[in-house]
Amino acid sequence: xxxxxxxxxxxxxxxxxxxxxxxxxxxxxxxxxxxxxxxxxxxxxxxxxxxxxxxxxxxxxxxxxxxxxxxxxxxxxxxxxxxxxxxxxxxxxxxxxxxxxxxxxxxxxxxxxxxxxxxxxxxxxxxxxxxxxxxxxxxxxxxxxxxxxxxxxxxxxxxxxxxxxxxxxxxxxxxxxxxxxxxxxxxxxxxxxxxxxxxxxxxxxxxxxxxxxxxxxxxxxxxxxxxxxxxxxxxxxxxxxxxxxxxxxxxxxxxxxxxxxxxxxxxxxxxxxxxxxxxxxx
Amino acid sequence: xxxxxxxxxxxxxxxxxxxxxxxxxxxxxxxxxxxxxxxxxxxxxxxxxxxxxxxxxxxxxxxxxxxxxxxxxxxxxxxxxxxxxxxxxxxxxxxxxxxxxxxxxxxxxxxxxxxxxxxxxxxxxxxxxxxxxxxxxxxxxxxxxxxxxxxxxxxxxxxxxxxxxxxxxxxxxxxxxxxxxxxxxxxxxxxxxxxxxxxxxxxxxxxxxxxxxxxxxxxxxxxxxxxxxxxxxxxxxxxxxxxxxxxxxxxxxxxxxxxxxxxxxxxxxxxxxxxxxxxxxxxxxxxxxxxxxxxxxxxxxxxxxxxxxxxxxxxxxxxxxxxxxxxx
Numbered sequence: 001x002x003x004x005x006x007x008x009x010x011x012x013x014x015x016x017x018x019x020x021x022x023x024x025x026x027x028x029x030x031x032x033x034x035x036x037x038x039x040x041x042x043x044x045x046x047x048x049x050x051x052x053x054x055x056x057x058x059x060x061x062x063x064x065x066x067x068x069x070x071x072x073x074x075x076x077x078x079x080x081x082x083x084x085x086x087x088x089x090x091x092x093x094x095x096x097x098x099x100x101x102x103x104x105x106x107x108x109x110x111x112x113x114x115x116x117x118x119x120x121x122x123x124x125x126x127x128x129x130x131x132x133x134x135x136x137x138x139x140x141x142x143x144x145x146x147x148x149x150x151x152x153x154x155x156x157x158x159x160x161x162x163x164x165x166x167x168x169x170x171x172x173x174x175x176x177x178x179x180x181x182x183x184x185x186x187x188x189x190x191x192x193x194x195x196x197x198x199x200x201x202x203x204x205x206x207x208x209x210x211x212x213x214x215x216x217x218x219x220x221x222x223x224x225x226x227x228x229x230x231x232x233x234x235x236x237x238x239x240x241x242x243x244x245x246x247x248x249x250x251x252x253x254x255x256x257x258x259x260x261x262x263x264x265x266x267x268x269x270x271x272x273x274x275x276x277x278x279x280x281x282x
Numbered sequence: 283x284x285x286x287x288x289x290x291x292x293x294x295x296x297x298x299x300x301x302x303x304x305x306x307x308x309x310x311x312x313x314x315x316x317x318x319x320x321x322x323x324x325x326x327x328x329x330x331x332x333x334x335x336x337x338x339x340x341x342x343x344x345x346x347x348x349x350x351x352x353x354x355x356x357x358x359x360x361x362x363x364x365x366x367x368x369x370x371x372x373x374x375x376x377x378x379x380x381x382x383x384x385x386x387x388x389x390x391x392x393x394x395x396x397x398x399x400x401x402x403x404x405x406x407x408x409x410x411x412x413x414x415x416x417x418x419x420x421x422x423x424x425x426x427x428x429x430x431x432x433x434x435x436x437x438x439x440x441x442x443x444x445x446x447x448x449x450x451x452x453x454x455x456x457x458x459x460x461x462x463x464x465x466x467x468x469x470x471x472x473x474x475x476x477x478x479x480x481x482x483x484x485x486x487x488x489x490x491x492x493x494x495x496x497x498x499x500x501x502x503x504x505x506x507x508x509x510x511x512x513x514x515x516x517x518x519x520x521x522x523x524x525x526x527x528x529x530x531x532x533x534x535x536x537x538x539x540x541x542x543x544x545x546x547x548x549x550x551x552x553x554x555x556x557x558x559x560x561x562x563x564x565x566x567x568x569x570x571x572x573x574x575x576x577x578x579x580x581x582x583x584x585x586x587x588x589x590x591x592x593x594x595x596x597x598x599x600x601x602x603x604x605x606x607x608x609x610x
Contacts, residue, residue: 008501009498012499012501015500020395022391023404026385026470027408033419033422088315089318089319089322095315096316101316105319110589110593111326111586112322112325112326114589116527116585119329119528119578122575123333126332126336150322177307177308178305178308178312179307179311204413207413207417210530210531237418238420241421241425242535249425256418259417259418263413263415
């Protein structure tokens with residue numbers, strides 16, 4: 001009997017240790033990836049990296065100024081298109097979300113959320129690049145916006161639903177029209193949550209590459225025209241990482257570090273925003 | 283109909299009109315939100331319609347044999363997607379084999395065993411894995427993971443199991459194995475996050491009952507908590523599968539991109555997403571493009587089906603909650 005008891009306790013202890021080790025492995029993967037990014041990328045981060053454009057293959061030096069600006073423009077434009085649609089859809093789901101249409105919208109949001117980003121890229125190609133006859137940053141932004149909307153809609157809905165019903169009743173009882181109640185009272189109360197959703201959505205698309213491959217395409221030169229092909233950090237990393245030159249690999253690591261920093265900053269800002277909200281609620 | 287006697291009253295606009303929502307501004311507001319909400323379903327219809335119509339020439343020409351023939355010859359105009367379908371399934375399943383124990387371990391540790399102060403930070407760090415862009419995984423895979431596999435992992439594996447067909451051939455780096463390992467790391471945060479939420483949704487009474495019956499802590503987890511959340515955990519795994527099937531960049535950079543069906547994990551393979559990424563802008567003939575659209579259509583249909591299945595399973599455990607919607 002006691003042997004059996006000992007064995008059971010031994011199994012329990014071993015398995016506890018095992019799941020702890022597995023957690024450690026998962027965290028270790030993150031630490032390793034971030035560590036390598038810093039170790040291999042940080043030394044290349046100098047002034048010229050940020051302000052110079054790429055030099056022809058084989059030469060050393062040069063920077064990724066065009067890609068940094070391009071990422072800003074493409075992601076910014078995507079946010080400009082995607083945020084109103086996503087937040088509006090989320091508000092619709094939270095405010096009028098009991099009917100059949102709302103059910104359909106929720107279902108579609110979940111379907112689109114799981115759609116591979118490359119498929120969205122093909123879609124943007126057929127609807128924008130093909131009719132226009134050339135690749136453009138705009139097409140890339142639209143593709144990113146499509147990726148952003150479903151996630152934003154569901155987060156906004158969730159955040160707006162957290163607002164106590166009594167607030168809405170109080171506003172309506174004071175004679176506020178519904179639209180003002182919704183925007184001034186409900187959306188405002190949920191603002192921190194909605195901002196978090198926006199930041200997470202932007203962070204998520206900022207690193208996307210696949211939908212940009214045949215929309216924004218990439219550009220060796222500095223370009224700010226949204227109707228022309230444009231470089232982004234993600235596309236630049238792809239080209240440099242798969243290319244044959246050591247100089248390219250060095251720049252790829254540095255660009256990856258910058259991109260990762262950008263994404264991390266947005267994610268941390270999102271967490272900070274949600275914490276502000278919870279802090280205020282208590 | 284009997285408006286006449288009511289008319290002379292001329293009462294001030296009643297305030298409670300707001301409650302009935304008959305106010306013009308209210309209707310406008312609702313109209314605008316409804317229009318925005320309609321955009322997404324329309325977009326999905328447009329997407330499916332576009333994929334189907336663009337793929338139609340290839341569907342007509344190759345029929346179902348597209349799915350199981352393996353000749354992909356743009357010069358001769360013959361297309362069969364079997365190698366990519368095989369590669370997509372093989373890499374995703376292999377990734378699951380690695381990722382499932384890892385992420386279930388994380389979820390179980392974080393909900394059942396970890397000290398309270400450790401839970402939030404570790405969960406946050408694991409979720410950060412999901413924030414790393416795919417192309418950065420690809421970069422890391424090329425310059426860190428592949429050398430690691432080549433020098434540390436493959437030689438002993440070969441020494442032990444080299445006689446099986448799964449480890450035959452020369453290992454150059456870009457291979458099914460490299461693609462699967464990177465996929466595994468990428469889907470861990472998704473599976474772990476949803477599993478954690480599922481396990482948290484298991485009532486405390488389940489644990490207490492098992493412990494009260496004299497179970498050890500592990501036995502309580504394994505015989506009471508995990509079975510209770512089984513449907514949701516399977517849902518979490520299938521969700522990870524959906525992610526893995528559609529993942530593009532990291533896999534394209536690591537899997538070797540060869541139209542070939544082989545049993546050896548050390549050899550290059552191809553996935554549907556990688557084929558689109560590599561060949562779409564090079565597709566010169568319309569039938570080539572159409573074949574790639576058909577690949578996209580298959581990929582889309584498969585991921586939608588997989589995600590729908592995952593969602594139903596997760597709902598069965600955490601009914602009515604938003605569990606998993608964030609991770610999707």
